[in-house]
Amino acid sequence: MPLVLFGIALFFIFITPLAENNQSVQNVLNSVKGMISRPNRNNNPGNLMYAGQRGAIGKDEQGFAVFDTVDSGWAALYRQIQLDAGRGFDLKGFINKYAPPSANDTNAYLQFLIDQIGINANTLLSQINVTALAEAIAKFEGFIG
Structure with missing residues (x-):
């Protein structure tokens, strides 16, 4: 369960703002990939x-x-x-x-x-x-x- 919460937190902290700046989903995922x-x-x-x-x-x-x-x-x-x-x-x-x-x-x-x-x-x-x-x-x- 903590890993799921960690994933949700990553989404809101990193992915949402990056996606709002018109970065592609793949670029965002590649950025997060290096963090885990x-x-x-x-x-x-x-x-x-x-x-x-x-x-x-x-x-x-x-x-x-x-x-x-x-x-x-x-x-x-x-x-x-x-x-x-x-x-x-x-x-x-x-x-x-x-x-x-x-x-x-x-x-x-x-x-x-x-x-x-x-x-x-x-x-x-x-x-x-x-x-x-x-x-x-x-x-x-x-x-x-």
Whole structure:
């Protein structure tokens, strides 16, 4: 509900005055788009790439999943962690797969999770509290909520 109220406030504070100044709706939306993080825009706290996840309604221009609700986005993140825990990943292996070094600062990501959760890189995912890991991932990805 707070996110809905935030959206309504954005509309009245930013969109209405801009539209009154004859800016196109698309220009206005592009302006607002830069003000909200991708995970929040896409209901995707983990910033997961689109892979046909349950609750996903498509993908954005960079291939990140867009979920119908934030709850669906959280569920997909939990499911991904649980799937990779079942595959025997430790935290380091998981992050190298989840946020590949070719597109991410994997070492910084890993260190952030270690600091947030209080574990080491070799801890098996199956031994990590899924909620704590999911929340730390969402925080690193810039999700607010």
